[in-house]
Amino acid sequence: MKIDMAYGSGGKQTSSLINDIFLRNFDNKILAKMEDSAVLNVSGKIAYTTDSFVVTPLFFRGGDIGKVAVCGTVNDLLMMGAMPKYLTAGFIIEEGADVDALDQIAKSMALAAAEAKVKIVAGDTKVIEGKGGIYINTSGIGEIQRSGISISKCKNNDVIILSGNLGEHHAAIMSHRMGIENTIQSDCAPLRAMVKNLLEHDIKVHCMRDVTRGGLATVLNEVASSSSCGVEINETSLPISSEVRGFCDILGLDPLYMANEGKLIAVVPKAQAEKALALIKKSKYGENAAIIGKIKEGSGVTMTTALEGSRIIDILYGEGLPRIC
Numbered sequence: 001m002k003i004d005m006a007y008g009s010g011g012k013q014t015s016s017l018i019n020d021i022f023l024r025n026f027d028n029k030i031l032a033k034m035e036d037s038a039v040l041n042v043s044g045k046i047a048y049t050t051d052s053f054v055v056t057p058l059f060f061r062g063g064d065i066g067k068v069a070v071c072g073t074v075n076d077l078l079m080m081g082a083m084p085k086y087l088t089a090g091f092i093i094e095e096g097a098d099v100d101a102l103d104q105i106a107k108s109m110a111l112a113a114a115e116a117k118v119k120i121v122a123g124d125t126k127v128i129e130g131k132g133g134i135y136i137n138t139s140g141i142g143e144i145q146r147s148g149i150s151i152s153k154c155k156n157n158d159v160i161i162l163s164g165n166l167g168e169h170h171a172a173i174m175s176h177r178m179g180i181e182n183t184i185q186s187d188c189a190p191l192r193a194m195v196k197n198l199l200e201h202d203i204k205v206h207c208m209r210d211v212t213r214g215g216l217a218t219v220l221n222e223v224a225s226s227s228s229c230g231v232e233i234n235e236t237s238l239p240i241s242s243e244v245r246g247f248c249d250i251l252g253l254d255p256l257y258m259a260n261e262g263k264l265i266a267v268v269p270k271a272q273a274e275k276a277l278a279l280i281k282k283s284k285y286g287e288n289a290a291i292i293g294k295i296k297e298g299s300g301v302t303m304t305t306a307l308e309g310s311r312i313i314d315i316l317y318g319e320g321l322p323r324i325c
């Protein structure tokens with residue numbers, strides 16, 4: 001069954017979408033009240049963020065737009081030392097979108113939300129003319145468990161840990177669009193357990209950032225600029241799967257600029273680096289984590305290459321891959 005403009009009328013078909021797809025999949029008491037706003041219990045300082053998701057295709061190996069919409073917002077809260085609690089979800093649906101596809105997307109949002117221990121407590125649906133596209137905005141609230149974690153707080157000699165292999169989301173989306181057969185999966189995942197492990201074992205994390213659009217190169221440049229420091233990484237320590245490496249070699253891509261949706265960098269004091277690495281490696285989605293470099297005096301990002309040369313790593317210029325998330 002396809003969605004037509006009547007589904008956005010606010011009448012009978014709108015309520016069937018809401019009841020049969022959203023209420024059924026997101027299933028929680030706050031949403032079920034169907035009030036004009038959700039009334040929430042939160043304590044202390046909160047982190048609050050929003051993001052819109054326009055990824056195409058809607059379904060790809062390792063995930064779909066719904067999973068990315070939950071994980072993206074959840075991970076942004078976690079990066080500030082907040083434990084995600086509540087999400088809202090706004091859907092803009094083009095006429096012609098498939099009802100079963102929307103149901104599948106809502107299902108995977110529910111699964112990701114359950115893993116991240118968040119409730120989807122408010123939502124909105126609009127239907128517009130178009131060609132069957134689906135777009136999702138999610139906002140999220142998390143309770144700050146550790147305050148002071150910031151991209152501006154990196155210190156000289158801090159160690160940079162990357163939580164796993166680079167480029168997987170980007171390569172999965174590109175493979176799908178180009179019809180390339182491989183087994184590369186998007187790494188899209190909620191990183192709650194990983195962050196919780198770091199905070200509960202008293203790692204004095206100075207900064208965390210999820211490695212999304214613009215890739216590791218862009219994130220590290222943001223760190224260098226916000227913390228007024230230099231960043232040095234080692235090419236040989238960057239975790240990259242052989243399949244993504246092969247994919248990049250064939251297409252002339254640089255994994256440093258490719259997007260992930262389930263990876264973070266954590267910048268930690270040198271004395272705690274090994275402990276932090278072990279904690280990340282033990283966490284779900286962290287098995288390939290590695291220490292990739294350090295904070296130093298100066299400015300900008302440099303990489304010691306496999307051939308022992310030095311390369312300046314700039315931010316991503318140009319448009320990258322459009323509609324990657």
Ligand code: MG
Pocket residue numbers: 075076079209210212
């Ligand atoms: Mg982020």
